[in-house]
Amino acid sequence: MTAVHLADLLTLGARPAAGLLLSLTDRCPLACAHCSTDSTMASAQSPGGPFRALVSSFTPDCRPELILMSGGEPLLRPALVRELTASAATAGTGAALLTGMFFARGGGRLPPAVRRAVTGLAHLAASLDAEHEREVGRAEVFRALGAALDHVPHASLHLTAVPDAAGHAYLDGVIADVRRRFGTRVPMLVGAVRPTGRAARRVPVHPPAGRGATGRGATAPCEFAHWPVVDQGGTVYACTRQSLLRGGPAPAHLVLGHAARDTWRTLSERTLGDPLLRSVRTLGPVTTRERYGPPPAADGCATRPGTPDPCGSCLALDPATADATARQFATPGGRAVEHTVLALAAARPPHRLAAARGTLPRYADLVELGWTG
Ligand code: SF4
Incomplete structure (x- = not known):
C-alpha cells in the first residue's frame, strides 16, 4: 500500500x-x-x-x-x-x-x-x-x-x-x-x-x-x-x-x-474475537449493557443525568456480560447481525x-x- x-x-x-x-x-x-x-x-x-x-x-x-x-x-x-x-x-x-x-x-x-x-x-x-x-x-x-x-x-x-x-x-x-x-x-x-x-x-x-x-x-x-x-x-x-x-x-x-x-496474529484475533468488543462494535456499549450487562446507574451519565453513558457503560462490562454476548455470537442470528451491521457501517x-x-x-x-x- x-x-x-x-x-x-x-x-x-x-x-x-x-x-x-x-x-x-x-x-x-x-x-x-x-x-x-x-x-x-x-x-x-x-x-x-x-x-x-x-x-x-x-x-x-x-x-x-x-x-x-x-x-x-x-x-x-x-x-x-x-x-x-x-x-x-x-x-x-x-x-x-x-x-x-x-x-x-x-x-x-x-x-x-x-x-x-x-x-x-x-x-x-x-x-x-x-x-x-x-x-x-x-x-x-x-x-x-x-x-x-x-x-x-x-x-x-x-x-x-x-x-x-x-x-x-x-x-x-x-x-x-x-x-x-x-x-x-x-x-x-x-x-x-x-x-x-x-x-x-x-x-x-x-x-x-x-x-x-x-x-x-x-x-x-x-x-x-x-x-x-x-x-x-x-x-x-x-x-x-x-x-x-x-x-x-x-x-x-x-x-x-x-x-x-x-x-499481530494474536492481537488481531483478540480484536476480532472478543465477544464484548464484537458487541460494542455491533450493538453499541449502551445496548450491550442494557441487554447483557450489569444494570446501569439509575441516573445514567454522571455528568448528564438521564443521558445514556456510552463509555461508562463500556467500562462497566464484566466477564458475565462477556459470557452472555459470546452465547449470542455463537448463534447464526447473532453472527448475521454482526456481519450486517459491520458491512453497512463500512459501506458508508x-x-x-x-x-x-x-x-x-x-x-x-x-x-x-x-x-x-
Ligand atoms: S470506552 Fe468508549 S470509545 Fe472506547 S471502546 Fe468503549 S465505548 Fe468505544
Whole structure:
C-alpha cells in the first residue's frame, strides 16, 4: 500500500483490525494549550523495541493494511519511523503518520531527517488549530507541508476548534487559506476540540469530560473499537480513545496485550474475537449493557443525568456480560447481525464515516477533496 488518501484512511478505519495505531512517544516540543495528550518534553518515552517486535510479526498473509504512527510527536523519533515504515512494507503494510509539524518553526523547513522519515509514507497528516498556530505559524506549516508533498503521495490537515461562532470563523479562514494554497491536494478533517488533556482545563465541558465522553449518538455502535492502539510503553488497547483509558485502570476487554510479547496474529484475533468488543462494535456499549450487562446507574451519565453513558457503560462490562454476548455470537442470528451491521457501517461514504467519528458535519465533505474513489 503506497498511497492512502484521507478518504481511504477513514474507510479503512471502519474495518475491524484493518489498521494498527502506534503511539511512538508521549513527548512533544510544542506547548499547544489544546493538546489532547497533555504532552511535554518531560512526558514518557520508552525504547522502540516493542514497536519493532510487533511490526516485524506482520506476514504477507496476516497483517494490517496500515500502521498509523502518532504521539505525542512521532517525528521526534525519525529513525524509528523509517524503520517501522520499512519493516511494515516488507509484509505489504502501508504507513501513515500524524504530526504537529514542530520542525516547521522558524521558516517552514523540512529538515533532512524528517524528509527521510516521511519518504515512504502512504499518507502524512498534520494537525492545526488556533492554539497550535501560536507555536508554529500557519505559513510555516503550509511551507513545510508543501515541501513534504514532494515526498509523500497524500497529505491532509486535521483542524480543530471550539465549535462556537469564533471557532467557526477561525475554521472558515483556515479552510479558505488551504484551498488557495493547495487547491484539492490537501483534504481536511475538521473536528471540535475535545475536553481532554490540557484542553480539559480550557474547553467548556460539553460533551462531558473524562471517562464517558464520546460526543456521538449515545446508543450507537462504537466507532473507536476497530483498530488496536499501542501506547508509548507497548501496552496494546482495544479503544483508540486513549484519553479515556488514561483516567484509570482499563477493564480486561479493552486491554489486548503487549507489543513486546504478542504478535499481530494474536492481537488481531483478540480484536476480532472478543465477544464484548464484537458487541460494542455491533450493538453499541449502551445496548450491550442494557441487554447483557450489569444494570446501569439509575441516573445514567454522571455528568448528564438521564443521558445514556456510552463509555461508562463500556467500562462497566464484566466477564458475565462477556459470557452472555459470546452465547449470542455463537448463534447464526447473532453472527448475521454482526456481519450486517459491520458491512453497512463500512459501506458508508467517507464524509459520513468522518461525521460518525466526530467531524463537524458542515465540514465533513472536505475529507473527500481530491479523492477519485
Ligand atoms: S465505548 Fe468503549 S471502546 Fe468505544 S470509545 Fe468508549 S470506552 Fe472506547
